[in-house]
Amino acid sequence: DAGITQSPRHKVTETGTPVTLRCHQTENHRYMYWYRQDPGHGLRLIHYSYGVKDTDKGEVSDGYSVSRSKTEDFLLTLESATSSQTSVYFCAISPGDSGNTIYFGEGSWLTVV
């Protein structure tokens, strides 16, 4: 196992409610990522972090915010969930060198009704 824990693993929420997904790592890796995966779209980067309090936007960041106050935790927040945010969300970590493996968490299934 790569030492990544995502929580919750499954969640159903109502439109307009805030939702926070948590990614916790035990590897002390510098880089952390949040992706969403939808049929036909592959893995799309939402936000990523290259250090504590250092974050940047990815390909599909609208409607999402992130925070990283500790090396081990990377939080993804949907301020007001919409049905278009129903998806599988994967967290990933990396030491941050092009020669290093990227490890994925097991995924969080989010349904917005």
Place this chain on the structure above:
Amino acid sequence: QQPVQSPQAVILREGEDAVINCSSSKALYSVHWYRQKHGEAPVFLMILLKGGEQKGHEKISASFNEKKQQSSLYLTASQLSYSGTYFCGDPTYNQGGKLIFGQGTELSVKP
């Protein structure tokens, strides 16, 4: 910019070979390959770091031509266990650390 993979999907019989291509419109310094089984997380296969480098994982090998900004994944004598979606990834650590994946190639191996 997202790498482009081809084909989008391929169906094979056990024992047949397949090639999955990954190309980029910008410079590639390295390429990652991942495989994802249905309902599971993507799993690392291999990294190619240098131009012209080739690597292998079981009967799966890959090449990387940095001049052509392309990488190819070769699946030889495919097995049922090879079924899944394959992704190439561009780790742009030299450009801020974004890790961008291609759209994926769905591979189905039939008995």
